[in-house]
Amino acid sequence: MLFTLQSADHPNSIDLKIGPQRSFRRKLFRQFRQQGLAEPVTCLGSRYDESTRRAAGMRLRGDSDNAASRNKDGDLVISPVAHWSDDDIWEAVSLYAGGARPGYSDFEEMRRIYAHSVGTSCAVVADAILDGGGGRRQGKCGARLGCHVCQMAEDKSLANMVAYGDRYAYAAGLQKLNRFIRATRYDWSRRHWIGRTIRGGYVRVMPDTYHPSMLRALTRYMFQLDFDEQRRAASVGEQPKFQLLLLDMMIAVDAMQSLNGVAKPFAAWADLRDIQVRGIRYDVPDVPDIHQSAMPIARYLHVGSEWDDSAPDADWTGLRDPMREALTEGSACQSSIIFAADGRAVLDLQTAQQFDVDAEAAQLIAEFEVDRLLDMHDADGGPGSVTAGYRWYAHYGCLTLSHAQKVEHDEIARRTAFKDRLGLTLSYDLKDVLARSVPLEDLPAAARAVWGGLSSEPAQLLLC
Template sequence: MDLFTAQVVRKEASLDELMAGSIASIKQLFDHGHPVLVAFSSGKDSSALMMLTFMAGIQAKQEGRNPRIAVCHSNTGVENPLIAELARCEMRKIEAYAARQGLDVQVHVAQPELLDSWGPRICGGRALPSYPGLNADCSVAWKCEPSRKLRLAIFEELGDEKEVVVCTGTRRSESARRGARMLKRGDSSVTPVRNKDGELVLSPIADWDTDAVFELLGLCGAGIIESYTDAQEVLTAYRDAGPTSCAVVNDSIMEGDKKGKNCGARFGCALCTVVQNDSSMDNLLSSDPDYAFMRGLGRLRNYLMAIQHDMGRRLWVGRTIRKSHIAIRPDVFSPEEMRRIYRYAVTLDVEEAEAAQAQGIEPRFRLIPPDAAVCVDLLWSRDGHFDGFAAIADYLDIWHGGRRFPVPEAVEVLSADRPQPHFLEVGEDWAEACGDHWAGIREPFVAAMLEDCLPVKAYGKKDAVSSWGDLVSEDGFFIDPESLAMFFYFEAEDIVERYRSRQTDTRGIAYRWYLQYGLVKLSARQVLNHDKALRRTAYKRLRGISGPFVDVTQLLEASAAWDQVSEPVQEAFLSDSRLSQLRESKEDERVKQLQSSLF
């Protein structure tokens, strides 16, 4: 049964007709009692959508209804500072206008989990930047997944009577590819459709062209149409940066997609490496000296692009055991490179803080906030890259000690064929490989000294891990804000000096300290994963391949080449596509042999 009355919007319509059709599409949601969730980026399309939603809401209220509107914005933490500030200002305007109109409007901001944020992800060694031609899984961790979780929370809060409908600013005319994808998905400007996650989604401006969007913004700017904003800052941003926008969230909502796709955006993250050239940043820096504060971000982004093919800056020790082996091949950045990038980022933060203080304004960006610094330090210690609170030492040296690490002009390394992997036999699992019962997450000193008064809990069912009972937070990975403040005020400086000489020990000193102090909490699943990681680090230390100074040449000599291991080992480390190619090749060879034997 159709819930909504179909309405036809002509493709070549005047702005008045387009507006009337879009407002009617949104208003019918309110007429049927559906709350509306607006996916808002502060770009031109979502701004136009927000204006139309307000118009529909005001009409519904005048007719005696109580329209409920939620606004969902996604902040990756490394947005272009101009756009991040624009979004904050526009959301404040939304709240103020809603209050003046007496409308029930809630504004929500989705942010990535701390472990997934830029600092821990890139500097902590969890992943590489998303480079051109690769899956842009950063879009999942930083935008799509946080937005999806926030939408679910909003659905639960607002969808008590009627289902929440998500409205996006996706338009067919943005590109031929976008139009084809919208057609395939069945996107509609009139009737909500269900995405793969089962969410109802409406695209009210699907049939608008770019000129119509800018015309609406211009009329609001001229005061001819009243709305929550005059759109001047939005128009200025597009004038200075170029007509580009980030469409990751809109597509991910429509497709219910949890897989990473190249977002194609040039007007989003300041450190975006998905595109070869960041034209919006280049345009901003050349258009107005007021944007000069972002030059450091541009240099760091270009540095990351320049080193993408430099295998000498990679970690070569694999992290996953398959068929009793680990792969010896380029993976994430090497410990030395992680620390370089971390130092560059913290230096940019300090320089921005100093510049902002001189101007009497708030800092316009922060790449490594205090909780991210602790998270990076925790990961370095857990994974055997550095220890002895090395990341905190750098953090304090740069923020308070006057040290600076300016981003260099890196020479681009050209793309080359990736070397075939070698393999190192380690055993069935890391517990067997390291051969040390106490190498995992359970601290032997704590177990010996506090056995009778500290509760011990078993985590997991199969191969359960025993440790003290207060490691886990119901909210998952968590850094307690009060403990964080106390750490930096009272502990950090002293503990850095105490352990400065042990930054290459790789014994998990800092990691264990953070957990015992109560500064860091884990999820129950992370207890198991971190236990394995600590045992892996113990094995690496035993083999002399932990820390920042691993000799890759010696590592390759000590491992078996591709043709020296069995086929099951080879196949275990191939991607699904490569494995299919290998099996097809073998099948073709078998068929050829059978055919030749007939003659």
Template sequence: MRTLLEQQATSDGAREVITVLGLRKDESASRSLAMAEREDTADVAVRNRGGGLTLSPLADWSSDDIWTMLALLADPGNMSFGSPLLPATIHRLSEIYRAGNGGTCGVVMGESGARASCGSRFGCAFCCVAGDRDKSLEAMIEDEQYGHLRPLNDFRNYLLAIQWDMSRRELIGRSLSDAGYTRVQADTYSYLTRVDLLKKLCSIDATERARAEAHSGALATGSIPDTEENRLLCEPQFEFVTPQQLVAIDFFLSMHHYAPHAFPALAVWHDVNVLGRRYPIPKLEPLPKPEIVMHGWYPVGEYDREAPSVGLRSLDAEQWNPYRHPDRPGRYARTTGGEQTVYFEEASQFEVDAEAACLFVTCEYGTAFMLQMQHRDAIESARFWLNEGIVKLPTRMAQRYQDMAKRGQYFARLAQRLNLTPAELDAHLVSNAISDTDHDALLGHDKVQLSLFEEAA
């Protein structure tokens, strides 16, 4: 978004984009200290560490100031300017904060008689940084009006419970050392875990749509009172996996070495939304943080040591593009590194055509298509999204995605060549990895690959 705004500013002749933030020193002691160190102010823009200009017009506001302003905006008749918010919107905001505070009003009287804000805090429903529990959300879902948000809290708790389960982590490193080795150590979530999370999110979305439909029926038959809140609840209140997001997920999963077939994410969506399967969220006890074992380094060359890999290149597309897309400047494309790939288009950032994605997911991807794709290599769907222009790559970043595709295809073919299951391939990588010492002896300390967990610490 910032890139787009900067491009627009340049075309309009503006000097720079200023990011306006809603940060307040009153939010917490740590927030106040951080803002003081950055010299954030309400009237003078400052540069952040990335070099961009930011302005914090609410820097010196208290919570009481916020609620006072909202109260004024809720009564536009007493203001000399128009309110940017509808009174109904402000009322609903107040009700949400009330529910998040166990039923207590958002602004309460303190011991000294001064008003003080409640303890409700809201943000990303799945944020795992805020603590072991989301107390505001837990309080809200006890209110029948917000009961439909319970799966969000369950999913967040599930993420917290599995975050230190190393059996759910990927062992294969995401980059190469200069010696042609990749790190073998628990890193990002594994393919199966990502698919598991997608199944659960799709199930949450499907359940919410069913709830909204049932609520609409109850309102139509008079089973529930005709109120503004009930009319609002006749529509789904959230959707975590839109067709556009699903295509983006599918593009990346298609390049994974353990993806069993083409269009893996769409198969999950079809499983939930067409076949009607649901994947409930279990309640698990969180695991303690373990020691992150470094298994060593596995030799891969340029992803060509023991098996071939061409990544995003598609010979079929090169042959058919002159017939299917005669207006294109070429049958294929090349990365900035000079590697030939399937045709692709570029944008200022990674982009998915929302309309085309919705059309394909909801209208073209049926059961027959899904069954046909069970016998096609996963990488083919990644090539498809690019060749059809539904997915666009960031400008001059194609080599990065080609490297991802080659890595995934290489290990998929390695497993095929050695006739190994995913679990057996992981064991093979561990048993055939060389130590840090041996790797350092080849080329010195590797500064390219970083440990995800060490960086997070």
């Protein structure tokens, strides 16, 4: 029986940890089946002794240290240390470190990180502090490391490590970014106020996801942190400790921000040029904390019954490209068209299990296409063209979508193009939008009926 190792789930890391882990595990397991290997078992580090909540969840699942069981995904899992105490864990670490037990590691790095995350030189003392010993309990998530943008709790571990010594100086910028996000969470001026759903001819106007200007700022800060770390590492002859925006991730961000109309096409490449070529710095600022306040009351803006159906060229405001289709008509490389359930023609892009960026295409873009992308960014195509960046990546063959995303992304592109022509994407005068919107009680009866049951729902504050 083949075993894989997976850490226990944490409720605040679905997108950044659990989702990618689950996707990778499924891909790995498919490979095992294709190779005719025995069904794998995933080893969990969950322990009944960790917390009452963890123990309750483990009992509900039937977690065991001596028999594999099926989880909710149907995979076999086992928890070898399910009944171990904290003392058992540290005793085992000492035995492995001293060579008394055979193991794959001496756990030296693990002990160092544990100790320094609390500002001590001893991992066991650090663990006692994390558990509340000596009256210095660090709080929830105190022992979790590497979650540099997490806002579940104040990242005292990273702060302690940065303060401990020069070894962790590279992480100072990451800590500063975390503090900036924390300080601005309730700054409604940094939020995008224009809704994405039409009901009764209206969209809701209230703080939701980050405003395009805030997203642009965060992207720039991450590029700057990457650049500074690359220079630091080069100066001491070592590999960078981190890179927040790898090439494929940068292209994915650039494409999706274009699709959703929150950045000009190829804005990421322009920001990278500013830092690497023009010497412009985008340092994370120190800002005062904005205290939590009540969510502003929603208002409603009339936009029409459906996104973009009022446009004379509505058939072409999605992902289709009339020039490309005209030039390739009748040829072997003609762009194929599929039809959505409502009969709308959409571009038949290449698909896979999930959204992805083709590594080879990304490298070709970085080597041969950057100057052209910068020219297109600087030219600014005007209202309605904000989705051009996404369409370029898609036509270049750089993006792979899930099957459902072909229609979904076409719908998003039409919505974005419509909002862009109305001046409701990159930059808009919020005071003007609020002046043109109306409160719930002033909506027409039909619109008030569909929005009335939703008006009390809090907006879901997202970071993207």
